Amino acid sequence: MGKKKGTAEDLGMGCITIAPEVISHLMVRTAEDVPGVVKVLKESSSKAVIKVIPQKDAPEHFQMQGEEVSVDLHLAARGDVNLRDLGTQVQASLLRAIEEVLGLKAGPINVYIDEIAISPEAK
DSSP states (O other): OOOOOOOOESSSSEEEEOOOOHHHHHHHHHTTOOOOEEEESSSSSTSSSOOOBBBTTTTTOOETTEEEEEEEEEEETTTOHHHHHHHHHHHHHHHHHHIIOOOEEEEEEEEEEEEEOOOGOOO
């Protein structure tokens, strides 16, 4: 997605640094906690557009510009949920995590639903 750096801030008492792996892990865990999300994918399964570049075997799902975090997240969803509502819920959860947990400003939060998991009972 571009720059994959954490954030460092000097508030006069010393530096506060948030590692990029921490931000990425928070984005993944937050999205996977939304009911209807099966898992966060490392990249687009369609291979048409790949916006996630793995780093140290862990997917990076964000870009930072100053104190603003932008997110591109590819995920697999359950087949029995409203996908538009699911995407909106994931965006809202990520917005809260960025602003309340990280204390940063949220930029665009793009959610790509690349896979649908159909339960065996649905066949």
